[in-house]
Amino acid sequence: MLEKVFLTEKVHDEKLYEKLVDEIRSSPDYLNLILESSDPWILQDINGFILDLSQSFADMIGYEPDKLRGRYLPSLRAVPLIQKSRLRILLDRMAEEPRECSGLFEFLDSDGRMVPLELNLRPLEISGQLFVLLTARDASERLREVGELEQRIDELKNMIKGLYRQIDRNLQLITSIVNLQFPYIKDEDDYELLRDTQNRLKSIRKAYEKLIYEGSSDTINFGAYARSIVSGILSTYSPEPGRVRLEMYFEDVDMGLDLAVPFGMILSELLSNSFRHAFTEDQDGRIRAIFMDKGDHYMLEVRDNGRGFPEGVDFESADSLGLQLVKNLINQIEAKVDYTLSPGTCFKVRVLKP
Numbered sequence: 001m002l003e004k005v006f007l008t009e010k011v012h013d014e015k016l017y018e019k020l021v022d023e024i025r026s027s028p029d030y031l032n033l034i035l036e037s038s039d040p041w042i043l044q045d046i047n048g049f050i051l052d053l054s055q056s057f058a059d060m061i062g063y064e065p066d067k068l069r070g071r072y073l074p075s076l077r078a079v080p081l082i083q084k085s086r087l088r089i090l091l092d093r094m095a096e097e098p099r100e101c102s103g104l105f106e107f108l109d110s111d112g113r114m115v116p117l118e119l120n121l122r123p124l125e126i127s128g129q130l131f132v133l134l135t136a137r138d139a140s141e142r143l144r145e146v147g148e149l150e151q152r153i154d155e156l157k158n159m160i161k162g163l164y165r166q167i168d169r170n171l172q173l174i175t176s177i178v179n180l181q182f183p184y185i186k187d188e189d190d191y192e193l194l195r196d197t198q199n200r201l202k203s204i205r206k207a208y209e210k211l212i213y214e215g216s217s218d219t220i221n222f223g224a225y226a227r228s229i230v231s232g233i234l235s236t237y238s239p240e241p242g243r244v245r246l247e248m249y250f251e252d253v254d255m256g257l258d259l260a261v262p263f264g265m266i267l268s269e270l271l272s273n274s275f276r277h278a279f280t281e282d283q284d285g286r287i288r289a290i291f292m293d294k295g296d297h298y299m300l301e302v303r304d305n306g307r308g309f310p311e312g313v314d315f316e317s318a319d320s321l322g323l324q325l326v327k328n329l330i331n332q333i334e335a336k337v338d339y340t341l342s343p344g345t346c347f348k349v350r351v352l353k354p
Contacts, residue, residue, distance in 0.1 A: 021051055021069075029126040039135040046098065046130055048073050048091035057136055060117065062109035073134075078107045090121065094132055098123035104139055116143050161212060168208040175201045195236065196272065196322060202232045203268040207261045222260050222298075223252035226291055229268050237275040243284055244275070250291040253298070256354060262329040263300060263351070267291075269322045269329075270302035270347050278306025278345065300349045308342030315339050 024030050024043070033043070040057035044050050049072050058065040061078045068076065074087040083105050090101060100122040107115045116139040124133040178198050185191045206228045210220040227250055234246070255263070271289060279285040283306070290301040309315070315323060326347075330337050335351035 024051060024126055024131075027127045029124075033124070033126075033133070037133075037135065039137055041136070042068075042073070042134040043124070044073060044132050044134060046095050046132060048087075048095075048132070051131070060109075060136060060138065061107045061115055062111065078109070080106060080108060083107070091132075094121055094123070098130060098132070104142075116140055118142065160218075161215075164208050164211050168205060168212065171201055171205045171208070175205065192276075193321070199233065199236055199268055199272060200265060200325075203229050203265050204261060206232070207257060207264060211257065216254075219254045219256055220260050221252050222255040222263065222291065223250040225260060225264055226250040226267055226289075229264055230271065230289065233268065233271050233275065237272070244279060245284075245286045246289070247286065248289040250289070251293050253291075253293045255298075259333055259351070259354065262333050263298070263349075266326055266329050266349055267300060267302065269326045273322055274302065274304040274306065274345065278304040278308075280307070283307075294350075297350050297352045301347065303340075303344065303346035305344045308344055311342075313341075315341060 030043075033041070037054070040054050040060055042050055042053040042057055050068055050070060053065055053068055055065060058068060063078060073079070074084040074091070079087060086103065086105065090103060093101065100120070102118065102120040105117055105119050107117055109115050117136045118139040120135045122133055124131045175198065178194060178201065181194055182191070185194055207220060207225060210225050210228070211218075214220060227248070230246070230248055267289065271287065274287045278287070285304060285306050287304045288301070290299075292299050309318075316327070318324070330349060333351050335349050337350075338348045340346040
């Protein structure tokens with residue numbers, strides 16, 4: 001015989017069980033429940049055994065009410081295996097601390113068809129005793145709307161990725177046009193200017209490449225992005241092996257594109273500046289680049305042990321295109337910068353998290 005539970009005591013007498021249920025049904029509180037509840041419902045004891053239920057709930061899952069009364073809810077054939085565990089967890093929480101809770105569950109009707117239901121469980125007092133009232137609503141329409149919304153989101157993500165690919169192709173085209181100009185450049189200053197422009201385009205392109213590769217719509221791993229920028233700079237300046245040692249540490253942090261691109265360009269400009277100007281041809285040196293997540297802000301540091309800025313030249317008043325770009329980017333992302341210009345240079349850029 002099925003073991004029945006009423007409140008916290010186990011009883012094995014069918015007649016006693018029915019008597020207890022009859023007492024509940026004769027309570028004015030129970031009659032109010034019948035009159036006031038517009039949703040299909042189940043009344044169960046604090047342990048999850050069904051004491052009574054509305055005909056409308058039984059109809060929702062295609063079973064006769066008498067087949068469900070006295071049964072432990074998660075043990076019903078109408079509850080799929082994975083949903084049984086979820087229901088048990090919910091009922092155990094109710095038994096430990098009775099309070100209202102809800103969730104989306106899938107039931108099986110008598111023909112094996114899936115019936116999505118939104119369940120709400122709340123404590124209910126009847127004649128001074130505590131029970132659990134479970135009400136249900138058909139969630140088919142809600143799931144359909146969610147499915148349509150997810151489909152629309154996927155379509156928008158694909159559209160955004162398509163835009164990113166188009167931007168990447170356009171940047172690649174511009175880079176190719178810049179590369180075509182190199183054979184025609186005779187002046188060394190013009191050559192350096194064109195090479196710097198090439199590096200800036202590469203830095204921006206790498207951000208979009210990361211977006212496409214990582215499958216994100218608006219964030220990239222800044223650590224990986226920074227390492228790719230460094231790789232591009234090393235291929236451009238090709239320092240003599242053993243002369244300039246580069247040390248780098250970049251934490252892997254997901255960052256929005258609107259911050260990652262300017263932050264990456266600052267890194268590119270400062271590193272390029274160190275490789276080009278910090279050391280003489282026969283001088284050994286060290287360059288260090290660090291990016292760290294400091295909790296409420298990000299910190300980027302680029303330092304070298306080179307000769308520093310020329311006397312009389314200050315960062316704020318420097319007229320080189322690269323340093324002007326750094327200052328503009330710092331203002332754009334509302335960052336703070338601390339710097340030491342001699343001996344060696346050190347730039348620490350801090351920006352608050354969005």
